[in-house]
Amino acid sequence: MPTSSKRAPDLTRWLPLVGPLALFLVWDLAVRLALVSPVLLPTPAATLSALAQGMAGGPLLTDFIASVSRSLQAFIIAAVIGVPLGVLLGSNEKLYRSVEFLIDFFRSTPSSALIPLFLMIFGVTDLNKVAIAAFAAVLVILFNSAYGVLNARKQRVMAARVMGASRWRIFKDVLIWESLQPTFVGLRSGVSMALVIVIVAEMFIGAENGLGNRIINAQQVLNVREMYAAILAAGALGYVLNILFLLIEKRIVHWSGR
Numbered sequence: 001m002p003t004s005s006k007r008a009p010d011l012t013r014w015l016p017l018v019g020p021l022a023l024f025l026v027w028d029l030a031v032r033l034a035l036v037s038p039v040l041l042p043t044p045a046a047t048l049s050a051l052a053q054g055m056a057g058g059p060l061l062t063d064f065i066a067s068v069s070r071s072l073q074a075f076i077i078a079a080v081i082g083v084p085l086g087v088l089l090g091s092n093e094k095l096y097r098s099v100e101f102l103i104d105f106f107r108s109t110p111s112s113a114l115i116p117l118f119l120m121i122f123g124v125t126d127l128n129k130v131a132i133a134a135f136a137a138v139l140v141i142l143f144n145s146a147y148g149v150l151n152a153r154k155q156r157v158m159a160a161r162v163m164g165a166s167r168w169r170i171f172k173d174v175l176i177w178e179s180l181q182p183t184f185v186g187l188r189s190g191v192s193m194a195l196v197i198v199i200v201a202e203m204f205i206g207a208e209n210g211l212g213n214r215i216i217n218a219q220q221v222l223n224v225r226e227m228y229a230a231i232l233a234a235g236a237l238g239y240v241l242n243i244l245f246l247l248i249e250k251r252i253v254h255w256s257g258r
Contacts, residue, residue, distance in 0.1 A: 042225045051229040059214070060226070064233050066209040067198055070126065071241075074133035074194040082138040082190065083183060086145025090179065091171055096146055107143055111136035111193075112200050124206045133197040137190035144186025148179030184249040191241050199234055211237075 024044045030036050031043050042050075054060025089096040111132060118135075122128035202212025211234045218227035 039222070040224060042228060046225055047228045047232065050225040051232050054226070054229055055233065060229060060233060063209050063211050063214040063230065064237070067195070067202065067211040067234070068237065070129050070198045070202075070210065071133065071191070071195045071237075074130045074198060075137055075191045077130070077134040078137035078141055078190050078194065079187060081134075082141030082186070083145050086142040086147075086183070086186070087149055087176060087179060089142070090146035090149025091175060093150060096150065103139060103143055103146075107139040111197050115201065115205065119205065128205055129198055129201040129207065129210075132201055133194040136197045137194040140193050141183075141186040141190040144189070145179060145183045148182030148186075149175050151182075180253045181249070184245065184253060188242060188245040188249070191245060192238055195234070195238050195241065 027041075027044050031038055031041055051060070055064065089099065114135070115132060118128050118132045122131055198210070199212040199215075201207070202210035203216045204212075207213040211230050214230040215227055215234075218224070218230060
């Protein structure tokens with residue numbers, strides 16, 4: 001007679017919570033054991049309370065929305081420019097090699113180092129923050145899109161040629177589809193880059209609002225609860241954007257690796 005056995009519960013779904021819980025546990029112990037002064041580091045409970053209050057219609061919510069708006073504007077500009085330009089450059093290896101140095105040079109240059117240049121061009125405006133974030137993101141997106149086209153699987157390109165496909169059909173039906181995965185990697189990195197640069201720009205380019213402005217102002221008056229709450233809000237925003245793009249990528253590039 002067959003014996004029935006209960007299946008063990010699947011605990012893998014809870015693994016992503018281990019890291020945050022460990023962080024808050026170490027944080028709480030550091031405060032309770034007086035390893036760090038409470039003046040410099042509030043408890044996790046106090047910080048999360050400040051975060052909840054600030055996001056429930058408080059000034060932190062206004063700053064959060066301002067940073068989201070600037071980051072998305074910069075990302076959209078970067079995507080509209082970076083993806084088509086990257087695909088175009090990647091489809092012509094000689095053309096790409098001719099500008100490869102410029103792409104790698106500016107991609108390797110810390111975008112924050114270019115803040116004075118953008119200040120001279122755009123002044124102390126919101127456009128400045130959006131422009132420098134878009135510049136940083138477009139290089140990441142362009143590089144990944146071009147790389148994806150350049151390194152499309154040669155077997156599929158050759159198979160299309162053998163079957164008599166024209167260069168346009170190969171470009172449209174093979175190269176673009178093969179480049180989608182690295183393009184999405186570029187888009188995911190680009191939106192993270194845009195957020196980082198926007199936060200930095202809000203700290204140092206005379207912003208009236210935004211999470212970066214909130215962090216630097218709270219630090220100057222030693223309002224550590226508000227400062228850490230804004231930092232957590234910025235981190236949560238970056239994490240959510242990353243997860244969102246991963247889900248979109250899995251939905252669109254579902255054949256990846258096949």
